[in-house]
Amino acid sequence: MKSPASFAKALERGDRRALSQAITLVESARPDHQEIARELLSIIPVARSETLRIGITGPPGAGKSTLIERLGGKLIEGGEDVAVLTVDPSSQLSGGSILGDKTRMPILSSSDHAFVRPSPSSGVEGGVGRFTREAVMLCEACGFNRVIVETVGVGQSELRVAQLTDIFILLLAPAAGDELQGIKRGVMELADLIFVTKCDGDLVDAAHRAVGESLAGTGLMQPRIPGWTVPVIATSALHDIGIDQATTEINRCHDVLMLNNELESRRKHQLKSALMQALHDGLFDEFMADPEVLVRVNQASDQVAKRQLTPSFAAKQLLQSFLKENREAP
Ligand SMILES: Nc1nc2c(ncn2[C@@H]2O[C@H](COP(=O)(O)OP(=O)(O)OP(=O)(O)O)[C@@H](O)[C@H]2O)c(=O)[nH]1
Ligand SMILES: [Mg+2]
Structure with missing residues (x-):
């Protein structure tokens, strides 16, 4: 596997194979790949x-x-x-x-x-x-x-x-x-x-x-x-x-x-919304990664479908119990 610096050099040369590999790293769920991708994105x-x-x-x-x-x-x-x-x-x-x-x-x-x-x-x-x-x-x-x-x-x-x-x-x-x-x-x-x-x-x-x-x-x-x-x-x-x-x-x-100068202001806006999107996605991942939460989400989903709970009330309850548990965690 190339280092982030050698990836960056290869990209600078216009190496498409490196580009394909780098995009694959960015898309990968593996922590070591994500690490290289993060470093690479910070040096280009x-x-x-x-x-x-x-x-x-x-x-x-x-x-x-x-x-x-x-x-x-x-x-x-x-x-x-x-x-x-x-x-x-x-x-x-x-x-x-x-x-x-x-x-x-x-x-x-x-x-x-x-x-x-x-x-x-x-x-x-x-x-x-x-x-x-x-x-x-x-x-x-x-x-x-x-x-x-x-x-x-x-x-x-x-x-x-x-x-x-x-x-x-x-x-x-x-x-x-x-x-x-x-x-x-x-x-x-x-x-x-x-x-x-x-x-x-x-x-x-x-x-x-x-x-x-x-x-x-x-x-x-x-x-x-x-x-x-x-x-x-x-x-x-x-x-x-x-x-x-x-x-x-x-x-x-x-x-x-x-x-x-609208281009620059759009690019700034792109960066700000990327931050918000990453927060949004990250929170959601964090939430859904908890197996207990997943069980509760599935239960709530059934109750919502049976009209025993409204979706917004169910979401609020799920979030509240998730936050409470995580605040109390050591
Ligand atoms: N008559 C005509 N048909 C076209 C034209 N451009 C595309 N098509 C046809 O429309 C269909 C869809 O074309 P695509 O380019 O795949 O459309 P798309 O919006 O990328 O489709 P998705 O990515 O699947 O949403 C194909 O059968 C094309 O041949 C055109 O200029 N004229
Ligand atoms: Mg298409």
């Missing part, structure tokens, strides 16, 4: 403002992976080095997503200027793993100046991914003859850019309608970046429509962020 350089972390989310099957393959290709043509981290919450069920995403991104998977890494969702709702942020940092240390994080928009995952990236892109798929499918207002509010996918064939009209509705929706919202209007772009990854414009808008958004 802080990301510069020329690097950009791009979060891409959207409903299942919206066309995220296919669009990232195209976008990534354009970014590489423009001289960038692109890492893609995909977090698939369904992977635990299907078990097949790892190959799936690699085969969905053939250009990026075989390019010298790209790195594609599927991440396990580690049981977190929506799949943005605890280690995604660390994996982003390792990619940057390995010389990738564009890091794209793909996650399926379910549950809390949009917020999580927005909190660990500089630019948040929402993908919407047109639904034939339908209004926008299940997009919560809160998610729209997070978006810096919106791309409507699959603007081709039978879906062209529906895609343009979706663009109109999204524009109407975002027009009512306060922009998150001063001086920036959220662009809504119709794209087709299969037919290379709107992809150049999408790439241009991503770069323009990056410029605006840097101009306003």
Whole structure:
């Protein structure tokens, strides 16, 4: 096993094998691996403002992976080095997503200027793993100046991914003859850019309608970046429509962020929310690691299902007894 210092050197040289190994260490549950990972993360350089972390989310099957393959290709043509981290919450069920995403991104998977890494969702709702942020940092240390994080928009995952990236892109798929499918207002509010996918064939009209509705929706919202209007772009990854414009808008958004010093303030916010997230996750782990607690949680869970207890009351009782026991422990 390499030392943290030799890992850091290998990353600086752009060694992808070392990058893969380092991400595996970060994701590992073994204490010795975690120790090396922690040390490594503390010695790699802080990301510069020329690097950009791009979060891409959207409903299942919206066309995220296919669009990232195209976008990534354009970014590489423009001289960038692109890492893609995909977090698939369904992977635990299907078990097949790892190959799936690699085969969905053939250009990026075989390019010298790209790195594609599927991440396990580690049981977190929506799949943005605890280690995604660390994996982003390792990619940057390995010389990738564009890091794209793909996650399926379910549950809390949009917020999580927005909190660990500089630019948040929402993908919407047109639904034939339908209004926008299940997009919560809160998610729209997070978006810096919106791309409507699959603007081709039978879906062209529906895609343009979706663009109109999204524009109407975002027009009512306060922009998150001063001086920036959220662009809504119709794209087709299969037919290379709107992809150049999408790439241009991503770069323009990056410029605006840097101009306003907004990038630095977002990165500070990313660090603060990472601390809160780690506290949240750590407390939960600590709580659930106690076998007695687990028995009580299961009992409460049954009682809640039978409507003998309300969920919030049951949670309060469980927490109180846990805290009481731990305070009294020597
Ligand atoms: N017509 C059309 N179909 C597309 C386009 N992009 C993707 N698709 C299709 O939509 C389906 C889903 O594409 P993916 O790129 O895997 O979508 P995703 O959002 O990454 O899916 P998950 O990660 O499983 O949520 C595939 O069958 C694609 O071929 C497009 O531009 N036009
Ligand atoms: Mg995908």
